[in-house]
Amino acid sequence: xxxxxxxxxxxxxxxxxxxxxxxxxxxxxxxxxxxxxxxxxxxxxxxxxxxxxxxxxxxxxxxxxxxxxxxxxxxxxxxxxxxxxxxxxxxxxxxxxxxxxxxxxxxxxxxxxxxxxxxxxxxxxxxxxxxxxxxxxxxxxxxxxxxxxxxxxxxxx
Amino acid sequence: xxxxxxxxxxxxxxxxxxxxxxxxxxxxxxxxxxxxxxxxxxxxxxxxxxxxxxxxxxxxxxxxxxxxxxxxxxxxxxxxxxxxxxxxxxxxxxxxxxxxxxxxxxxxxxxxxxxxxxxxxxxxxxxxxxxxxxxxxxxxxxxxxxxxxxxxxxxxxxxxxxxxxxxxxxxxxxxxxxxxxxxxxxxxxxxxxxxxxxxxxxxxxxxxxxxxxxxxxxxxxxxxxxxxxxxxxxxxxxxxxxxxxxxxxxxxxxxxxxxxxxxxxxxxxxxxxxxxxxxxxxxxxxxxxxxxxxxxxxxxxxxxxxxxxxxxxxxxxxxxxxxxxxxxxxxxxxxxxxxxxxxxxxxxxxxxxxxxxxxxxxxxxxxxxxxxxxxxxxxxxxxxxxxxxxxxxxxxxxxxxxxxxxxxxxxxxxxxxxxxxxxxxxxxxxxxxxxxxxxxxxxxxxxxxxxxxxxxxxxxxxxxxxxxxxxxxxxxxxxxxxxxxxxxxxxxxxxxxxxxxxxxxxxxxxxxxxxxxxxxxxxxxxxxxxxxxxxxxxxxxxxxxxxxxxxxxxxxxxxxxxxxxxxxxxxxxxxxxxxxxxxxxxxxxxxxxxxxxxxxxxxxxxxxxxxx
Numbered sequence: 001x002x003x004x005x006x007x008x009x010x011x012x013x014x015x016x017x018x019x020x021x022x023x024x025x026x027x028x029x030x031x032x033x034x035x036x037x038x039x040x041x042x043x044x045x046x047x048x049x050x051x052x053x054x055x056x057x058x059x060x061x062x063x064x065x066x067x068x069x070x071x072x073x074x075x076x077x078x079x080x081x082x083x084x085x086x087x088x089x090x091x092x093x094x095x096x097x098x099x100x101x102x103x104x105x106x107x108x109x110x111x112x113x114x115x116x117x118x119x120x121x122x123x124x125x126x127x128x129x130x131x132x133x134x135x136x137x138x139x140x141x142x143x144x145x146x147x148x149x150x151x152x153x154x155x156x157x
Numbered sequence: 158x159x160x161x162x163x164x165x166x167x168x169x170x171x172x173x174x175x176x177x178x179x180x181x182x183x184x185x186x187x188x189x190x191x192x193x194x195x196x197x198x199x200x201x202x203x204x205x206x207x208x209x210x211x212x213x214x215x216x217x218x219x220x221x222x223x224x225x226x227x228x229x230x231x232x233x234x235x236x237x238x239x240x241x242x243x244x245x246x247x248x249x250x251x252x253x254x255x256x257x258x259x260x261x262x263x264x265x266x267x268x269x270x271x272x273x274x275x276x277x278x279x280x281x282x283x284x285x286x287x288x289x290x291x292x293x294x295x296x297x298x299x300x301x302x303x304x305x306x307x308x309x310x311x312x313x314x315x316x317x318x319x320x321x322x323x324x325x326x327x328x329x330x331x332x333x334x335x336x337x338x339x340x341x342x343x344x345x346x347x348x349x350x351x352x353x354x355x356x357x358x359x360x361x362x363x364x365x366x367x368x369x370x371x372x373x374x375x376x377x378x379x380x381x382x383x384x385x386x387x388x389x390x391x392x393x394x395x396x397x398x399x400x401x402x403x404x405x406x407x408x409x410x411x412x413x414x415x416x417x418x419x420x421x422x423x424x425x426x427x428x429x430x431x432x433x434x435x436x437x438x439x440x441x442x443x444x445x446x447x448x449x450x451x452x453x454x455x456x457x458x459x460x461x462x463x464x465x466x467x468x469x470x471x472x473x474x475x476x477x478x479x480x481x482x483x484x485x486x487x488x489x490x491x492x493x494x495x496x497x498x499x500x501x502x503x504x505x506x507x508x509x510x511x512x513x514x515x516x517x518x519x520x521x522x523x524x525x526x527x528x529x530x531x532x533x534x535x536x537x538x539x540x541x542x543x544x545x546x547x548x549x550x551x552x553x554x555x556x557x558x559x560x561x562x563x564x565x566x567x568x569x570x571x572x573x574x575x576x577x578x579x580x581x582x583x584x585x586x587x588x589x590x591x592x593x594x595x596x597x598x599x600x601x602x603x604x605x606x607x608x609x610x611x612x613x614x615x616x617x618x619x620x621x622x623x624x625x626x627x628x629x630x631x632x633x634x635x636x637x638x639x640x641x642x643x644x645x646x647x648x649x650x651x652x653x654x655x656x657x658x659x660x661x662x663x664x665x666x667x668x669x670x671x672x673x674x675x676x677x678x679x680x681x682x683x684x685x686x687x688x689x690x691x692x693x694x695x696x697x698x699x700x701x702x703x704x705x706x707x708x709x710x711x712x713x714x715x716x717x718x719x720x721x722x723x724x725x726x727x728x729x730x731x732x733x734x735x736x737x738x739x740x741x742x743x744x745x746x747x748x749x750x751x752x753x754x755x756x757x758x759x760x761x762x763x764x765x766x767x768x769x
Binding site: 107 | 547548551552553555556557559560561562563564565566567570572591595606613659
């Protein structure tokens with residue numbers, strides 16, 4: 001079980017990732033902007049960041065650069081998950097310093113397994129569970145949006 | 158105090174600069190002055206009363222009395238000898254060249270002939286030396302006195318004009334100068350004589366000489382005035398410049414034939430040479446350009462650089478073309494400027510170094526270059542915009558598909574809860590259609606990139622066996638799943654082709670997955686073959702599928718054509734695979750061909766280019 005920060009500006013896609021990761025037993029911290037994602041990383045120190053590239057305020061590359069230039073966050077793992085899937089995008093992402101690159105649409109059956117490979121060794125070994133209905137942390141888009149709204153109002157204060 | 162007449166005569170006699178010897182009509186010496194004693198080396202008493210012939214060289218002694226008698230018969234004062242070379246004999250027996258003037262004096266004792274004798278040894282020596290210089294000159298030299306009469310010629314002049322010396326002397330100079338040039342010639346000569354200052358004419362006079370046989374030749378004439386005992390003599394050094402004129406004419410031809418404007422500048426920066434193109438380019442007539450400074454034609458901004466180059470050239474004295482690359486500006490007579498490309502080279506001429514500048518107006522080229530730059534920038538902008546558009550479109554289409562396929566997947570994984578059979582079947586249809594849509598989106602984007610030229614190809618040495626192996630091994634499971642025989646035959650050596658790895662891989666994936674897709678039973682074979690000379694490696698993908706009907710053959714490589722609709726029914730496909738393969742093959746210099754038999758099977762081949 002790991003604490004994973006997921007950043008995506010599309011709430012349905014954020015819900016999908018969250019759902020798949022939570023179903024695999026992880027805790028997910030959702031964010032829909034680059035700057036809120038960065039602040040949450042500093043505040044929550046997740047084990048992994050899953051970062052979309054196209055974001056409303058800044059892009060994933062700029063967020064990555066900020067994360068990488070912060071000495072407190074050395075060793076943080078960041079995986080790009082993006083709908084930018086043209087030739088060269090993977091190389092560009094890896095060159096910029098992402099630890100991994102996944103293109104959308106993601107493959108739901110293997111997504112959590114793939115993310116697992118980027119986790120610190122001690123935290124690996126999780127699979128989506130078919131026991132979902134009994135899972136206590138059901139995540140929905142509405143939930144994510146509510147979380148974001150409260151976060152956004154916090155940020156405004 | 159009054160002086161006696163004989164005393165006066167004696168004083169005059171002794172004061173005379175010349176040696177004076179007075180002789181009676183019968184040849185006896187009656188008067189001698191001190192100069193005569195000194196000149197001939199006799200004391201006065203050894204001369205008085207002796208015969209005059211003792212002072213005359215032996216060669217002339219016999220004839221001398223006859224001349225004397227001739228003079229007595231007509232005793233007017235005159236130079237003796239009438240142009241003959243005279244000599245005197247000293248007491249010691251040596252002779253010296255003499256100039257002698259005679260006059261007759263009536264005395265009480267009869268007529269006395271007075272001879273003033275001057276030793277002209279020094280002058281003769283000088284003249285001889287001068288003669289030596291004259292003859293040593295390479296040019297023909299003709300000396301003309303103030304009356305325009307030739308008084309002096311050298312052997313070169315004889316040779317050049319074809320006259321013997323004595324025919325030239327006493328002729329007028331005009332004889333040697335054709336009518337056309339006479340006037341000018343006259344002017345120059347007069348000018349010289351009037352000035353009385355020797356000054357070389359230098360080159361630049363275009364005259365011609367006329368030979369004795371009446372033929373003319375182009376001549377370069379340098380003149381200088383020489384002050385002589387007989388007055389001013391203008392010496393003209395005449396050179397036959399036929400050879401040079403021909404060369405110059407040729408050069409002029411080259412100059413005028415040049416497409417560039419050419420301006421020649423001497424070491425002082427003064428224009429000495431222009432061609433018609435230069436007149437046209439700068440808008441000046443030739444005579445306004447000559448003697449101007451080059452700066453007239455080169456605007457202020459470029460002055461310094463221009464100056465540097467010119468000085469460098471003249472100092473270097475080495476002809477070296479400047480070549481292109483100098484961006485200067487030319488200024489026309491009307492004050493307008495134009496961008497110019499200037500090539501310079503130094504030419505050694507008779508008048509010193511001339512730097513020839515070939516000047517080309519590159520306005521048009523500059524304009525075209527500017528237009529091309531703008532057009533390029535515009536095209537780059539369009540290409541960038543197209544790229545950005547395609548990337549954005551890809552992103553925007555994939556984003557909703559992510560949720561569609563993703564949540565379909567979670568449902569099928571039954572993460573939210575169990576599904577019944579019909580729910581499962583319908584969700585599989587959603588998933589299938591979603592994946593089909595994704596395939597179409599991918600193909601369309603590929604196609605858009607190919608058609609817009611945005612696809613980046615790296616043509617390089619590609620190991621063909623490697624590409625075939627990786628494609629077939631990734632698609633083999635599909636064939637096996639369908640229960641097809643899947644065979645791959647490769648040569649037992651590397652086959653290198655000139656291609657783009659990704660494009661070649663994509664072509665092959667399309668062909669092999671098509672073969673698997675359309676073949677329900679039997680086999681799919683992939684082989685790589687090389688021609689007998691290792692030429693035109695060919696990848697063949699054969700199947701035992703339905704084949705393609707003859708009437709469909711010309712349409713299979715078109716977009717959205719799915720050949721043999723009947724056969725394709727129920728088969729998943731975008732209708733773009735073959736079209737994309739065909740386009741990609743074109744881009745990498747390969748060709749996709751098909752050999753098919755309806756109902757039996759098809760073979761699609763990719764014919765490649767061997768790597769050099």
